[in-house]
Amino acid sequence: MARVALVHDVAGVAKIQAELLRSAGHEVDQFALPDAGAGWNWPLKGVALPFRLAAYLPTINHLRRGKYDIVHIHWLSHGIVGVLSGRKFFAQAHGSDLHLNLNNPVYRWVTRSVLENAASVFYVTPNLKTFLEGYDEKLVYLPNPVDMRGIAAGFTAPTGVAKLLIFTRLDPVKGVEHILPAVETLSGIVDVTALNWGPLAAGYVKRYGRFVDFVPRVPHEQIGPFLQQFDVVIGQMRQGILSLMEIEALAAGRPLVTGVNWDLYRDDPPPVVHATTAREIVDGVQRLKADPPELGRLSREGREWAVRNHSYAHHLQLLESAYFG
Missing domain, CATH: 3.40.50.2000 (Glycogen Phosphorylase B;)
Structure with missing residues (x-):
């Protein structure tokens, strides 16, 4: 069985995935990322970015040192954690991390970098595929789980x-x-x-x-x-x-x-x-x-x-x- 790292959570999806993977016999570690400044408006949000990135370093180091078979990161801009870890990773898109973030030059650059480096990109609703042109070979439709x-x-x-x-x-x-x-x-x-x-x-x-x-x-x-x-x-x-x-x-x-x-x-x-x-x-x-x-x-x-x-x-x-x- 595999050792899996699930990074960040959106709408409780990662929590459910951890439950499902553990029930199948996999070992799962979950990592929450600090979100201080995430809800701020620009330009204050831009000022907070270096501090948020510094706060990600403990998770990046855990991923580098951990013997994980799978690294799965929720929210595309958070995929920068996977890029900086140097490990193979999967990224999961949820919506606004595409149709809103691609309109911002900073987040657009980060998002494109994540898409280029991810092994596969999950998307949770079918309309998101239109924002992912050029990455078809990486795309996996992964509808949200419902109990x-x-x-x-x-x-x-x-x-x-x-x-x-x-x-x-x-x-x-x-x-x-x-x-x-x-x-x-x-x-x-x-x-x-x-x-x-x-x-x-x-x-x-x-x-x-x-x-x-x-x-x-x-x-x-x-x-x-x-x-x-x-x-x-x-x-x-x-x-x-x-x-x-x-x-x-x-x-x-x-x-x-x-x-x-x-x-x-x-x-x-x-x-x-x-x-x-x-x-x-x-x-x-x-x-x-x-x-x-x-x-x-x-x-x-x-x-x-x-x-x-x-x-x-x-x-x-x-x-x-x-x-x-």
Whole structure:
């Protein structure tokens, strides 16, 4: 069995990977990187970079001295740790480390250096491949793992449409300006709930509070039972992908209305109701309300799709294949 170093963590993915690898008999060490200054704006962030790099030195030295078979680093700019260690390493891209960081000259240089030196580059959503042109031979699609045991516990398929959940962060990047204008009409059809979460939340609560029950985010371990309360879920409308929240909705057997770019899922299209405008959202919900068999089909096939593409077993299989061939 192999000795693996997992460096940094994003959204708990590295923690899950460590659990999966240990369950398969591998020895795993996890390294957290200091993030002081990471949230600052430029030019202060630039001033902090030399100090952050100095703070990475203990981890770099551990990687140099450690007898690791695999070094796997999350977040592309953090891959500089792998470059400076002189070891073979795998880098994992998560999103903003590509589509935001490539717009900054400093981070762009660091990111390109990491991409050039990495043995393989994992990317977690299919849209990220467009930012990785020129590195095709290194790319490995590694969808985020979802704990099907917790999310799907107590699963029952909906038999009608009475309660609807807007299950996305209230943020422009999620296309919520296309979702919330639908709630006045939707509130005459179903009970509407949304998360009171995101930079637009305060304004939307004030504007749409008559039509929507805005509730706090729930702890991750309660997401499964929380989702089971609803018959239909509305996801993001801008990115064209299924983010973790949309995948969790499918895993919980909740029929999903979301904006999806079918070209990104040609091999295995997700069973969802496609919508990108308020009118399309309302039409989709009305069709589901009028067609209980379709509601049941989407519930069943959505869970199967999530297991097929995002289960722990599938994720471990992809990891070991990339690591060891």
